[in-house]
Amino acid sequence: MSAPTVDVHAHVLLPEVDALVAGLPGLAEARALDARRNGPAALAVSGPMVRERAPRMTDVTARLAAMDAQGVDVQLVSPSPSHYHYWADEETAEKVFRRANEATAAHCAQAPGRLHGLGLVPLQHPEQAVRALEHALEQGLSGVEISSHAPGRELSDPAYEPLWTRAAQRGAIVFLHPFGCTLDERLDQWYLSNVVGQPVENAVALSHLIFSGVLDRHPGLKLIAAHGGGYLPTHIGRSDHAWSARSDAGAGCAHLPSSYLKRLYFDSLVHDPHVLRELVRVAGADRVLLGSDYAFDMGTEDPVAALRAARLPDSDFHAIRGANAAALLDLA
Incomplete structure (x- = not known):
C-alpha cells in the first residue's frame, strides 16, 4: 500500500485568537508596522484575498473538499502566521498560545486521520516556550510553528536552548514559517514584502541555526x-566558502554548513521545478516534504502537479509526495 499524500504546509484561520487580541494595546501598532512593511497596494489585494479564501481555512468541510480535489489525503495544519502576535505581553501571550493550540486541535479533531495540527510558541517570551510546546502536545498536536525571529531575538539566542532541547526530546515538529521582513519599507512595493521577504527571512533564520551550532x-x-528554506539551499556554497575561509564564520558550527541541510526538512513550495530539483540534490529526497501554503494566493492549488513537474525519479517523487511526512508524523 502506497503512502498517503501529505501536505505539511496548510493553514487555519482562528477567529478565537482574533477576538482575544481585539482592541488590546499593541495590536494597532503591530498592524501599522505590518502595513508599512507591505505597502498600501499589497494590503488592497490581500484583504479581499483572505476574505474570499477564509471559508477554506475555517470550515473543515470546505477544507476536505479542497483536499480531495487536490488529491491530498492528509494536511499538517498550522495557524496563519498572522496569529503569532509577538508584540503581546506575557499574560496576553499565554492566552494567545493556549487559545490557538486549543482551537487548532478542535479544528483538526473534526477530521481525525486527515488533519494533524501545530500550535504556537510566543518567541518574544522564551521563558514560556517550553510550556507552550507542552501545551500543544497535550492537545494532541504534532508540534509548533514559529517565525524566523522575534523582536530583538534571533533563533540562535541561547534563551531558546530549552525549546530546542524539549522539542528534540519529545519528537515534536518545529515548523519555521516567517511572518514579516525586517527590510521594512525597502520591500513595500509589488508585494516584495512576501516575494523577497519570506525567502530572505528563511535564509537568515536557518543560517542562525546552522552557524551558531x-x-x-x-x-x-x-x-x-517553509518555502523550501528560502534562498539558502541554492546559495549554500557561499556559506561553505565562508566557513572554510574565515575564522569568524567557522567558529560556531562543527561541520560545513551544507551538511546541515541533510539534518533539516524542507517543504516543496519553491514555484520552480529546477529549484525543487536543486533542493532535493542538496538536502536529499528524504528531507523534502510536499507543501502547498493552503489556502493563500502565494501557495499552489495543485502541489502534486508542482512536484511532478520536477521530473524526479519515482522513488523520490513518492517519498516527497507523502512517505517522508508519513514517517515524520508517525502515520499508521
Missing part, C-alpha cells in the same frame, strides 16, 4: 523550513 547541540530536532 544549534543543530550540533540538538541533532534530533525535527525542524521543517
Whole structure:
C-alpha cells in the first residue's frame, strides 16, 4: 500500500485568537508596522484575498473538499502566521498560545486521520516556550510553528536552548514559517514584502541555526523550513566558502554548513521545478516534504502537479509526495 499524500504546509484561520487580541494595546501598532512593511497596494489585494479564501481555512468541510480535489489525503495544519502576535505581553501571550493550540486541535479533531495540527510558541517570551510546546502536545498536536525571529531575538539566542532541547526530546515538529521582513519599507512595493521577504527571512533564520551550532547541540530536532528554506539551499556554497575561509564564520558550527541541510526538512513550495530539483540534490529526497501554503494566493492549488513537474525519479517523487511526512508524523 502506497503512502498517503501529505501536505505539511496548510493553514487555519482562528477567529478565537482574533477576538482575544481585539482592541488590546499593541495590536494597532503591530498592524501599522505590518502595513508599512507591505505597502498600501499589497494590503488592497490581500484583504479581499483572505476574505474570499477564509471559508477554506475555517470550515473543515470546505477544507476536505479542497483536499480531495487536490488529491491530498492528509494536511499538517498550522495557524496563519498572522496569529503569532509577538508584540503581546506575557499574560496576553499565554492566552494567545493556549487559545490557538486549543482551537487548532478542535479544528483538526473534526477530521481525525486527515488533519494533524501545530500550535504556537510566543518567541518574544522564551521563558514560556517550553510550556507552550507542552501545551500543544497535550492537545494532541504534532508540534509548533514559529517565525524566523522575534523582536530583538534571533533563533540562535541561547534563551531558546530549552525549546530546542524539549522539542528534540519529545519528537515534536518545529515548523519555521516567517511572518514579516525586517527590510521594512525597502520591500513595500509589488508585494516584495512576501516575494523577497519570506525567502530572505528563511535564509537568515536557518543560517542562525546552522552557524551558531544549534543543530550540533540538538541533532534530533525535527525542524521543517517553509518555502523550501528560502534562498539558502541554492546559495549554500557561499556559506561553505565562508566557513572554510574565515575564522569568524567557522567558529560556531562543527561541520560545513551544507551538511546541515541533510539534518533539516524542507517543504516543496519553491514555484520552480529546477529549484525543487536543486533542493532535493542538496538536502536529499528524504528531507523534502510536499507543501502547498493552503489556502493563500502565494501557495499552489495543485502541489502534486508542482512536484511532478520536477521530473524526479519515482522513488523520490513518492517519498516527497507523502512517505517522508508519513514517517515524520508517525502515520499508521
